[in-house]
Amino acid sequence: MKKSLLTLALFALVGNMAVAQNPLIKDHFNADPSALVVGDRVYVFPSHDIPAPWDYARKDWFCMADYHVYSSDNLIDWVDHGMILDQKDVPWGNPTAYSMWAPCCIEKDGKYYFYFPNASKTGGFTVGVAIADHPEGPYEVMPEPIEGIGGIDPCVLKASDGNHYIFWGAGRCAKLADNMIELAEDNPVETMKWGNREMKNIGVNCLSGLPSRQAEGPFAFERNGYYYLTYPYVREDTEVLGYAMSKNPMGPYEYKGLIMEEHENGCWTNHHSIIEFKGQWYLFYHHNDYSPDFDKNRSMRVDSLFFNEDGTIALVKPTERGVGITNSKSEIHIDRYSELSASGDSIAYLDLGNYFKGWKTVFYEKGAWAQYNTVQFDKAPKSVKVQIVPPSAGTLEILQDDKVIATVNVPKDRQVITATAKVTGASKGLHHIKVRMASEGKVQVDWLTFE
Numbered sequence: 001m002k003k004s005l006l007t008l009a010l011f012a013l014v015g016n017m018a019v020a021q022n023p024l025i026k027d028h029f030n031a032d033p034s035a036l037v038v039g040d041r042v043y044v045f046p047s048h049d050i051p052a053p054w055d056y057a058r059k060d061w062f063c064m065a066d067y068h069v070y071s072s073d074n075l076i077d078w079v080d081h082g083m084i085l086d087q088k089d090v091p092w093g094n095p096t097a098y099s100m101w102a103p104c105c106i107e108k109d110g111k112y113y114f115y116f117p118n119a120s121k122t123g124g125f126t127v128g129v130a131i132a133d134h135p136e137g138p139y140e141v142m143p144e145p146i147e148g149i150g151g152i153d154p155c156v157l158k159a160s161d162g163n164h165y166i167f168w169g170a171g172r173c174a175k176l177a178d179n180m181i182e183l184a185e186d187n188p189v190e191t192m193k194w195g196n197r198e199m200k201n202i203g204v205n206c207l208s209g210l211p212s213r214q215a216e217g218p219f220a221f222e223r224n225g226y227y228y229l230t231y232p233y234v235r236e237d238t239e240v241l242g243y244a245m246s247k248n249p250m251g252p253y254e255y256k257g258l259i260m261e262e263h264e265n266g267c268w269t270n271h272h273s274i275i276e277f278k279g280q281w282y283l284f285y286h287h288n289d290y291s292p293d294f295d296k297n298r299s300m301r302v303d304s305l306f307f308n309e310d311g312t313i314a315l316v317k318p319t320e321r322g323v324g325i326t327n328s329k330s331e332i333h334i335d336r337y338s339e340l341s342a343s344g345d346s347i348a349y350l351d352l353g354n355y356f357k358g359w360k361t362v363f364y365e366k367g368a369w370a371q372y373n374t375v376q377f378d379k380a381p382k383s384v385k386v387q388i389v390p391p392s393a394g395t396l397e398i399l400q401d402d403k404v405i406a407t408v409n410v411p412k413d414r415q416v417i418t419a420t421a422k423v424t425g426a427s428k429g430l431h432h433i434k435v436r437m438a439s440e441g442k443v444q445v446d447w448l449t450f451e
Helices: 002-012
Strands: 017-019 031-038 041-049 064-072 077-086 104-108 111-119 125-132 155-158 164-168 172-175 189-194 197-202 219-223 226-234 239-246 254-260 273-277 280-287 299-305 345-349 359-363 369-377 383-400 403-413 417-422 429-437 442-450
Touching: 031 104, 031 273, 031 280, 031 299, 041 104, 077 111, 077 125, 104 155, 111 155, 155 219, 164 219, 219 273, 254 280, 359 383, 359 429, 403 417, 429 442
Parallel strands: none
Antiparallel strands: 017 077, 031 041, 041 064, 064 077, 104 111, 111 125, 155 164, 164 172, 189 197, 219 226, 226 239, 239 254, 273 280, 280 299, 345 359, 359 442, 369 429, 383 403, 383 417, 383 429, 383 442
16 A cells, blocks of 8 residues: 555655756755665755845855755656655744754664754754655654764664664764664763863764864765765865774774865865665765855765775766766756867856756857766667757757767757757667867857657
């Protein structure tokens, strides 16, 4: 019965499905993606950036009022399951704080535990828990936050020693009790001095002695006998993603280096999670793709992650293409390219008044090209359609791998047009696609699809 209801729910949500590469969601902002593998699907629990409303004083700051959850079985087609928690639903939280920052979700014994930070009614940040029977909810919020945690950005690690450990803030860690809503009684307690006062902190600071200036958002996972503590910190002016390794979930951890460098455009934050899905490891993170002038409105991304033989992590370079296999019958947005030629083309927004409309690829030199990898052709195509944005005029060649399979003549026009051309010599199977300018002129491409 439950399986049938879930199947019906997924069919009902087809209208809310987003087909995307990087960024993953096209119609609103989201950040701090926390990914969880459930069977053959990935569920992502991000925070939700919104424009500041009238009752939020800081128009220049992060503003988050609720949480959505998304899922996919291929990391390309994402279902928005809707809002799972609003700040007004948290009994202990400030209902107008707009501080529902980075969350996470973990499964134990068939229950899903959603951990989220929020400003309390009495001031200061703490971490709450909501519980559900399914990853998409509905979730029931516990009446009180976790006692002993003061901070943001929770992450829960299910360790091979049978325990669950919660990390928060700047890398602080404590063991959870079996009920998953309290800290275990046998946690160590650190005594710290704050001026003339003594403060007792439960757990340990796993980032002690590591590079951690303005560190936040820890994410921990286990692989091949090692525990990895990964976290954003400010190396110079904006955040990088660094990591450390240990044989013990509570450390001590040894710093190993970077997972991702600073964003080239100066986006101040990054925040992430790391999962293995169907034999491949992935890094989920965020960038301000749809808000280039305001980096407090962000969008989640995903790229493949690889390990070296000694267990260290290879540096991840952000891509526009992202991951997954695109079907040839879908709209292929070559502005989410795998590779661009050295000159003669560029990527630009379609509408500077609405960045959510996405991008276009502008070809302005003969021989310039854009390549889009891993397209699945179930059958050999007979024609190709290319959505052209004005002003455009010229000739494009469409290549499957390195073979020209179509020539598209683009007439001069002041309207958005769809140019169609016959395809010859194409093959079915998995191929790379290249679009190349074959004449002088200027041609601006929104997307293409094969029929």
